[in-house]
Amino acid sequence: MTIAVNTRLLLKDKLEGIGWFTYQLFIRIVEQHPEHTFLFLFDRKWSEEFVFAKNVIPVKINPPARHPVLWHWWFNISLPKVFKKYNVDLFVSPDGYLSLNTEVPSLQVIHDLNFEHFPSFVKANHGKYLRKYFPLFAKKATRIATVSEFSKEDILKTYDIPEDKVDVIYNDAHSAYKKRSDEEKAIVKNKYTSGEEYFIFVSAFNPRKNIANTFKAFKQFKEEYKTAHKLLMVGEKQFWTPDMQDAFEACAEDVIFTGRLKVEELSKVMACASALVYASKFEGFGIPIIEAMRSGTPVITSNVSSMPEVAQDAAILVDPNNVDEIAKAMGKITTDSLLRNKLIEKGFTRSEFFSWDKSAELLWKSMLKILEAGKG
Helix, strand or coil, X not given: CEEEEECCCCCCCCCCHHHHHHHHHHHHHXXXXXXXXXXXXXXXXXXXXXXXXXXXXXXXXXXXXXXXXXXXXXXXXXXXXXXXXXXXXXXXXXXXXXXXXXXXCEEXXXXXXXXXXCHHHCCHHHHHHHHHHHHHHHHXXXXXXXXXXXXXXXXXXXXXXXXXXXXXXXXXXXXCCCCXXXXXXHHHHHHHHCCCCEXXXXXXXXXXXXXHHHHHHHHHHHHXXXXXXXXXXXXXXXXXXXXXXXXXXXXXXXXXXXXXXXHHHXXXXXXXXXXXXXXXXXXXXXXXXXXXXXXXXXXXXECCCCHHHHHCCXXXXXXXXXXXXXXXXXXXXXXXXXXXXXXXXXXXXXXXXXXXXXXXXHHHHHHHHHHHCCCC
Protein backbone atom coordinates (compact mmCIF):
# COMPACT_ATOMS: atom_id res chain seq x y z
CA MET A 1 0.00 0.00 0.00
CA THR A 2 1.02 3.60 -0.55
CA ILE A 3 -0.05 5.84 2.31
CA ALA A 4 0.27 9.60 1.89
CA VAL A 5 0.72 11.73 5.02
CA ASN A 6 0.30 15.49 5.30
CA THR A 7 3.58 16.40 7.02
CA ARG A 8 3.49 20.18 6.48
CA LEU A 9 3.93 20.77 10.23
CA LEU A 10 7.09 18.67 10.57
CA LEU A 11 9.29 21.76 10.83
CA LYS A 12 12.85 21.51 12.13
CA ASP A 13 13.14 22.98 15.64
CA LYS A 14 9.56 24.28 15.38
CA LEU A 15 7.41 21.32 16.39
CA GLU A 16 4.30 22.20 18.35
CA GLY A 17 1.22 20.14 19.28
CA ILE A 18 0.18 18.84 15.86
CA GLY A 19 3.79 18.56 14.73
CA TRP A 20 4.66 16.41 17.75
CA PHE A 21 1.59 14.23 17.19
CA THR A 22 2.71 13.65 13.59
CA TYR A 23 6.33 13.04 14.54
CA GLN A 24 5.77 10.71 17.46
CA LEU A 25 3.14 8.53 15.79
CA PHE A 26 4.64 8.20 12.34
CA ILE A 27 8.20 7.58 13.48
CA ARG A 28 6.70 4.46 15.07
CA ILE A 29 4.24 3.50 12.36
CA VAL A 30 6.66 3.63 9.41
CA GLU A 31 9.27 1.54 11.24
CA GLN A 32 6.68 -1.02 12.36
CA HIS A 33 5.24 -1.40 8.85
CA PRO A 34 8.10 -1.68 6.33
CA GLU A 35 5.74 -3.54 3.98
CA HIS A 36 4.03 -0.23 3.15
CA THR A 37 5.32 2.88 1.42
CA PHE A 38 4.73 6.19 3.16
CA LEU A 39 4.62 9.36 1.10
CA PHE A 40 5.48 12.32 3.36
CA LEU A 41 4.06 15.48 1.80
CA PHE A 42 5.80 18.76 2.63
CA ASP A 43 5.15 22.28 1.39
CA ARG A 44 8.80 23.33 1.67
CA LYS A 45 12.19 21.62 1.71
CA TRP A 46 12.11 18.94 4.40
CA SER A 47 14.68 18.15 7.07
CA GLU A 48 16.28 14.72 6.73
CA GLU A 49 15.51 13.98 10.38
CA PHE A 50 11.88 13.52 9.33
CA VAL A 51 12.67 10.80 6.79
CA PHE A 52 12.27 8.11 9.43
CA ALA A 53 12.97 4.96 7.41
CA LYS A 54 13.71 3.57 3.95
CA ASN A 55 10.00 3.17 3.23
CA VAL A 56 9.43 6.94 3.50
CA ILE A 57 9.41 8.99 0.30
CA PRO A 58 9.54 12.74 1.00
CA VAL A 59 7.84 14.94 -1.58
CA LYS A 60 7.86 18.73 -1.71
CA ILE A 61 4.63 20.12 -3.13
CA ASN A 62 4.22 23.75 -4.16
CA PRO A 63 3.07 26.28 -3.20
CA PRO A 64 4.18 26.72 0.46
CA ALA A 65 0.76 26.78 2.13
CA ARG A 66 0.36 29.12 5.11
CA HIS A 67 -2.59 31.20 3.88
CA PRO A 68 -6.22 30.28 3.04
CA VAL A 69 -5.80 30.86 -0.70
CA LEU A 70 -2.67 28.71 -0.74
CA TRP A 71 -4.29 26.06 1.46
CA HIS A 72 -7.01 25.72 -1.14
CA TRP A 73 -4.48 25.49 -3.96
CA TRP A 74 -2.22 23.00 -2.16
CA PHE A 75 -4.96 20.57 -1.11
CA ASN A 76 -7.38 20.80 -4.05
CA ILE A 77 -5.07 21.33 -7.02
CA SER A 78 -1.58 20.12 -6.10
CA LEU A 79 -2.42 17.10 -3.90
CA PRO A 80 -4.70 15.24 -6.34
CA LYS A 81 -1.92 15.29 -8.95
CA VAL A 82 0.49 13.73 -6.46
CA PHE A 83 -2.08 11.13 -5.40
CA LYS A 84 -2.51 10.09 -9.03
CA LYS A 85 1.23 10.03 -9.76
CA TYR A 86 2.02 7.75 -6.81
CA ASN A 87 -1.20 5.73 -6.93
CA VAL A 88 -2.02 6.59 -3.30
CA ASP A 89 -4.30 4.19 -1.38
CA LEU A 90 -4.90 6.31 1.73
CA PHE A 91 -4.36 9.92 2.80
CA VAL A 92 -3.75 10.74 6.48
CA SER A 93 -3.95 14.40 7.49
CA PRO A 94 -2.75 15.09 11.06
CA ASP A 95 -3.72 18.78 10.85
CA GLY A 96 -7.26 18.05 9.64
CA TYR A 97 -7.08 19.69 6.19
CA LEU A 98 -8.34 17.51 3.33
CA SER A 99 -8.70 17.67 -0.42
CA LEU A 100 -12.27 17.92 -1.67
CA ASN A 101 -11.06 17.12 -5.18
CA THR A 102 -10.08 13.45 -4.82
CA GLU A 103 -11.71 10.08 -4.19
CA VAL A 104 -8.69 8.74 -2.28
CA PRO A 105 -9.91 7.50 1.15
CA SER A 106 -8.85 9.78 3.99
CA LEU A 107 -8.22 9.76 7.72
CA GLN A 108 -8.73 13.23 9.12
CA VAL A 109 -7.26 14.16 12.51
CA ILE A 110 -9.18 16.98 14.19
CA HIS A 111 -7.44 18.20 17.33
CA ASP A 112 -10.09 20.71 18.39
CA LEU A 113 -12.81 23.01 17.10
CA ASN A 114 -11.79 26.20 18.90
CA PHE A 115 -12.41 28.22 15.72
CA GLU A 116 -16.07 27.17 15.78
CA HIS A 117 -16.72 28.22 19.37
CA PHE A 118 -14.36 31.20 19.74
CA PRO A 119 -14.01 32.93 16.34
CA SER A 120 -12.00 35.77 17.84
CA PHE A 121 -9.24 33.36 18.88
CA VAL A 122 -7.98 33.06 15.30
CA LYS A 123 -7.18 35.52 12.55
CA ALA A 124 -10.34 36.52 10.69
CA ASN A 125 -9.41 35.12 7.27
CA HIS A 126 -8.14 31.87 8.82
CA GLY A 127 -11.29 31.46 10.88
CA LYS A 128 -13.53 32.06 7.87
CA TYR A 129 -11.74 29.33 5.93
CA LEU A 130 -11.80 26.85 8.82
CA ARG A 131 -15.49 27.36 9.59
CA LYS A 132 -16.40 26.97 5.91
CA TYR A 133 -14.29 23.95 5.06
CA PHE A 134 -13.83 21.85 8.20
CA PRO A 135 -17.49 20.73 8.21
CA LEU A 136 -17.00 19.68 4.58
CA PHE A 137 -13.75 17.91 5.43
CA ALA A 138 -15.45 16.03 8.28
CA LYS A 139 -18.22 14.84 5.96
CA LYS A 140 -15.69 13.93 3.26
CA ALA A 141 -13.33 11.99 5.56
CA THR A 142 -13.60 8.21 5.52
CA ARG A 143 -12.74 8.21 9.22
CA ILE A 144 -11.84 10.84 11.82
CA ALA A 145 -9.39 10.63 14.71
CA THR A 146 -9.21 13.09 17.58
CA VAL A 147 -7.20 13.50 20.77
CA SER A 148 -9.77 13.39 23.60
CA GLU A 149 -13.26 12.22 24.45
CA PHE A 150 -14.20 15.88 24.81
CA SER A 151 -13.14 16.62 21.25
CA LYS A 152 -14.95 13.54 19.97
CA GLU A 153 -18.22 14.66 21.52
CA ASP A 154 -17.67 18.17 20.19
CA ILE A 155 -17.10 16.87 16.65
CA LEU A 156 -20.15 14.60 16.80
CA LYS A 157 -22.39 17.41 17.99
CA THR A 158 -21.00 20.30 15.93
CA TYR A 159 -20.71 18.47 12.60
CA ASP A 160 -23.41 15.82 13.06
CA ILE A 161 -20.99 12.93 12.49
CA PRO A 162 -21.86 9.27 13.24
CA GLU A 163 -20.24 8.16 16.49
CA ASP A 164 -18.63 5.05 15.00
CA LYS A 165 -16.74 7.19 12.48
CA VAL A 166 -14.55 8.88 15.15
CA ASP A 167 -11.67 7.30 17.09
CA VAL A 168 -9.97 8.81 20.16
CA ILE A 169 -6.16 8.77 20.11
CA TYR A 170 -4.50 10.59 23.01
CA ASN A 171 -1.32 12.64 22.90
CA ASP A 172 1.68 12.04 25.16
CA ALA A 173 4.86 13.87 26.17
CA HIS A 174 8.36 13.60 24.73
CA SER A 175 10.68 11.20 26.57
CA ALA A 176 12.97 14.13 27.46
CA TYR A 177 10.51 15.26 30.14
CA LYS A 178 11.59 13.85 33.49
CA LYS A 179 12.42 14.84 37.05
CA ARG A 180 15.69 16.75 37.51
CA SER A 181 18.21 16.85 40.34
CA ASP A 182 18.60 19.81 42.70
CA GLU A 183 21.95 20.57 41.06
CA GLU A 184 20.35 20.73 37.61
CA LYS A 185 17.55 22.92 38.94
CA ALA A 186 20.02 25.39 40.39
CA ILE A 187 21.82 25.68 37.05
CA VAL A 188 18.58 26.32 35.15
CA LYS A 189 17.31 28.92 37.65
CA ASN A 190 20.63 30.75 37.56
CA LYS A 191 20.50 30.79 33.76
CA TYR A 192 16.95 32.10 33.36
CA THR A 193 15.92 33.90 36.56
CA SER A 194 19.14 34.72 38.42
CA GLY A 195 18.34 31.93 40.84
CA GLU A 196 14.73 32.89 41.61
CA GLU A 197 11.75 30.51 41.63
CA TYR A 198 9.42 30.79 38.67
CA PHE A 199 6.13 29.74 37.16
CA ILE A 200 6.12 28.57 33.56
CA PHE A 201 3.75 28.96 30.64
CA VAL A 202 4.40 27.01 27.42
CA SER A 203 2.64 27.49 24.10
CA ALA A 204 2.23 29.84 21.17
CA PHE A 205 0.98 33.20 22.41
CA ASN A 206 -2.59 33.78 21.25
CA PRO A 207 -5.92 34.72 22.89
CA ARG A 208 -7.10 31.11 23.24
CA LYS A 209 -4.20 30.43 25.62
CA ASN A 210 -5.54 33.06 28.03
CA ILE A 211 -2.31 35.05 28.10
CA ALA A 212 -3.88 38.26 29.44
CA ASN A 213 -5.50 36.55 32.44
CA THR A 214 -2.28 34.65 33.13
CA PHE A 215 -0.41 37.96 33.38
CA LYS A 216 -3.16 39.49 35.52
CA ALA A 217 -3.21 36.50 37.87
CA PHE A 218 0.57 36.54 38.19
CA LYS A 219 0.50 40.26 39.05
CA GLN A 220 -2.17 39.62 41.72
CA PHE A 221 -0.17 36.69 43.11
CA LYS A 222 2.94 38.88 43.40
CA GLU A 223 1.01 41.61 45.19
CA GLU A 224 -0.65 39.23 47.65
CA TYR A 225 2.21 36.84 48.42
CA LYS A 226 5.22 39.18 48.13
CA THR A 227 7.51 36.54 46.63
CA ALA A 228 10.42 36.91 44.21
CA HIS A 229 8.84 34.54 41.68
CA LYS A 230 9.22 35.20 37.98
CA LEU A 231 6.96 34.09 35.13
CA LEU A 232 8.73 32.33 32.27
CA MET A 233 6.85 32.61 28.98
CA VAL A 234 8.11 29.95 26.56
CA GLY A 235 6.97 30.26 22.95
CA GLU A 236 6.48 32.81 20.23
CA LYS A 237 3.90 35.49 19.50
CA GLN A 238 1.29 34.06 17.16
CA PHE A 239 -1.65 36.43 17.68
CA TRP A 240 -0.75 39.16 20.18
CA THR A 241 -3.57 41.51 21.17
CA PRO A 242 -3.71 44.93 22.88
CA ASP A 243 -5.31 43.30 25.94
CA MET A 244 -2.36 40.93 26.24
CA GLN A 245 0.08 43.81 25.85
CA ASP A 246 -1.64 45.88 28.55
CA ALA A 247 -1.65 42.96 31.00
CA PHE A 248 2.00 42.24 30.29
CA GLU A 249 3.09 45.82 30.85
CA ALA A 250 1.51 45.77 34.33
CA CYS A 251 3.91 43.01 35.47
CA ALA A 252 6.69 43.28 32.89
CA GLU A 253 9.60 43.48 35.35
CA ASP A 254 8.93 39.93 36.56
CA VAL A 255 8.10 38.32 33.20
CA ILE A 256 10.80 36.64 31.13
CA PHE A 257 10.28 35.67 27.48
CA THR A 258 12.57 32.84 26.42
CA GLY A 259 11.36 32.44 22.86
CA ARG A 260 10.95 28.94 21.45
CA LEU A 261 13.15 26.36 23.19
CA LYS A 262 14.32 23.02 21.83
CA VAL A 263 12.78 20.08 23.65
CA GLU A 264 16.02 19.14 25.42
CA GLU A 265 16.21 22.61 26.99
CA LEU A 266 12.47 23.03 27.51
CA SER A 267 12.29 19.75 29.43
CA LYS A 268 14.87 21.11 31.90
CA VAL A 269 13.09 24.45 32.25
CA MET A 270 9.76 22.67 32.81
CA ALA A 271 11.18 20.44 35.55
CA CYS A 272 12.55 23.38 37.52
CA ALA A 273 9.35 25.44 37.68
CA SER A 274 7.24 25.95 40.80
CA ALA A 275 4.24 25.11 38.63
CA LEU A 276 2.94 25.09 35.08
CA VAL A 277 0.24 27.75 34.66
CA TYR A 278 -1.85 26.56 31.72
CA ALA A 279 -5.25 28.18 32.19
CA SER A 280 -6.21 27.99 28.53
CA LYS A 281 -9.75 28.85 27.47
CA PHE A 282 -10.10 25.90 25.10
CA GLU A 283 -8.03 22.81 24.28
CA GLY A 284 -8.48 19.59 22.38
CA PHE A 285 -5.91 17.97 24.68
CA GLY A 286 -3.17 20.14 26.24
CA ILE A 287 0.21 18.42 25.86
CA PRO A 288 2.05 20.74 28.33
CA ILE A 289 -0.09 19.25 31.13
CA ILE A 290 1.50 15.84 30.59
CA GLU A 291 4.94 17.33 30.01
CA ALA A 292 4.77 19.03 33.41
CA MET A 293 3.50 15.91 35.17
CA ARG A 294 6.33 13.81 33.74
CA SER A 295 8.76 16.46 34.97
CA GLY A 296 7.52 16.43 38.55
CA THR A 297 6.06 19.92 38.18
CA PRO A 298 2.62 20.74 39.67
CA VAL A 299 -0.05 21.81 37.21
CA ILE A 300 -2.60 24.62 37.28
CA THR A 301 -5.00 24.20 34.39
CA SER A 302 -8.54 25.05 33.34
CA ASN A 303 -11.78 23.34 34.31
CA VAL A 304 -13.14 23.57 30.74
CA SER A 305 -13.00 21.58 27.47
CA SER A 306 -10.50 18.67 27.49
CA MET A 307 -8.29 19.77 30.37
CA PRO A 308 -10.22 18.11 33.25
CA GLU A 309 -10.24 14.89 31.21
CA VAL A 310 -6.47 14.99 30.74
CA ALA A 311 -5.49 16.19 34.23
CA GLN A 312 -8.23 14.51 36.29
CA ASP A 313 -7.40 14.97 40.01
CA ALA A 314 -3.67 15.50 39.41
CA ALA A 315 -3.90 19.28 38.95
CA ILE A 316 -5.53 22.35 40.42
CA LEU A 317 -8.45 23.14 38.10
CA VAL A 318 -9.44 26.79 37.75
CA ASP A 319 -11.99 28.89 35.91
CA PRO A 320 -9.89 30.47 33.12
CA ASN A 321 -12.06 33.61 33.27
CA ASN A 322 -11.50 34.08 37.01
CA VAL A 323 -8.19 35.87 37.61
CA ASP A 324 -8.57 35.59 41.38
CA GLU A 325 -8.93 31.81 41.16
CA ILE A 326 -5.78 31.45 39.06
CA ALA A 327 -3.81 33.70 41.42
CA LYS A 328 -4.97 31.78 44.49
CA ALA A 329 -3.94 28.49 42.85
CA MET A 330 -0.45 29.92 42.36
CA GLY A 331 -0.44 30.90 46.01
CA LYS A 332 -1.54 27.46 47.20
CA ILE A 333 1.25 25.71 45.32
CA THR A 334 3.90 28.02 46.73
CA THR A 335 2.68 27.91 50.36
CA ASP A 336 1.22 24.41 50.85
CA SER A 337 4.01 21.84 50.55
CA LEU A 338 1.65 18.93 51.28
CA LEU A 339 -0.60 19.94 48.38
CA ARG A 340 2.40 20.49 46.14
CA ASN A 341 3.86 17.05 46.87
CA LYS A 342 0.46 15.41 46.44
CA LEU A 343 0.03 17.01 43.02
CA ILE A 344 3.50 15.90 41.97
CA GLU A 345 2.82 12.31 43.02
CA LYS A 346 -0.58 12.23 41.34
CA GLY A 347 0.92 13.83 38.24
CA PHE A 348 3.47 11.06 37.84
CA THR A 349 0.72 8.47 38.17
CA ARG A 350 -1.65 10.19 35.76
CA SER A 351 1.05 10.70 33.12
CA GLU A 352 1.69 6.96 32.98
CA PHE A 353 -1.72 6.50 31.36
CA PHE A 354 -0.53 8.20 28.17
CA SER A 355 1.76 6.45 25.69
CA TRP A 356 2.92 7.34 22.19
CA ASP A 357 3.38 3.61 21.52
CA LYS A 358 -0.25 2.93 22.42
CA SER A 359 -1.43 5.92 20.40
CA ALA A 360 0.56 4.80 17.34
CA GLU A 361 -1.16 1.41 17.55
CA LEU A 362 -4.56 3.09 17.72
CA LEU A 363 -3.86 5.35 14.76
CA TRP A 364 -2.70 2.35 12.73
CA LYS A 365 -5.92 0.53 13.63
CA SER A 366 -7.90 3.53 12.37
CA MET A 367 -5.95 3.41 9.11
CA LEU A 368 -6.54 -0.33 8.79
CA LYS A 369 -10.28 0.13 9.22
CA ILE A 370 -10.19 2.17 6.03
CA LEU A 371 -7.79 -0.03 4.09
CA GLU A 372 -9.57 -3.25 5.03
CA ALA A 373 -13.00 -1.87 4.14
CA GLY A 374 -12.29 -2.31 0.45
CA LYS A 375 -9.67 0.46 0.44
CA GLY A 376 -12.39 2.99 1.21
